Amino acid sequence: MTDLKYPIGKFNYDGPLTEENRQRLLGDIAQAPANLRSAVKGLSEAQLDTPYRPDGWTVRQVVHHVPDSHMNAFIRFKLALTEDEPTIKPYAEDRWAELADTKATPIEVSLTLLDSLHNRWVRLLRSLSPEDWKRTFRHPELGVMTLDKTLAMYAWHGRHHAAHITSLRERNGW
Numbered sequence: 001m002t003d004l005k006y007p008i009g010k011f012n013y014d015g016p017l018t019e020e021n022r023q024r025l026l027g028d029i030a031q032a033p034a035n036l037r038s039a040v041k042g043l044s045e046a047q048l049d050t051p052y053r054p055d056g057w058t059v060r061q062v063v064h065h066v067p068d069s070h071m072n073a074f075i076r077f078k079l080a081l082t083e084d085e086p087t088i089k090p091y092a093e094d095r096w097a098e099l100a101d102t103k104a105t106p107i108e109v110s111l112t113l114l115d116s117l118h119n120r121w122v123r124l125l126r127s128l129s130p131e132d133w134k135r136t137f138r139h140p141e142l143g144v145m146t147l148d149k150t151l152a153m154y155a156w157h158g159r160h161h162a163a164h165i166t167s168l169r170e171r172n173g174w
Helices: 019-040 059-082 100-104 107-126 147-172
Strands: 136-139 143-146
Touching: 019 059, 019 107, 019 147, 059 100, 059 107, 059 136, 059 147, 143 147
Parallel strands: none
Antiparallel strands: 136 143
């Protein structure tokens, strides 16, 4: 049986990245908005309000979570590129998922936000030099993170959440 919490497996980083791996992950980041949009296409309001697993977020919460998370990632990249090993602030994603904008906003708002955000983010990522990818930020819980590792983590993150939705659709025959 598939692990409902980690349908594509837990994040694993085998860095440092080769240029070929980096380009593949950049492609994943570029494709994430379309993949998420495809995963939710045609779902009813009731389906959007269905948890993807027992005690998990609803599909709607997942859709709103992805741009919340990726906005934080975009900012972390910009901080790491403009400051020397800045300490970033984590956020309570579980609490963000309970806020009114997550529960009541149509998903199209977050899908459009993700499209625009990834357009900017991919432009930034494609401009980085090999030395830029070695830049770091300090995460209070995860320690020092290179931009290479962060790229890999967020490429996985987009695939991970799209798979939450597609695996729910598959299990429920939607």
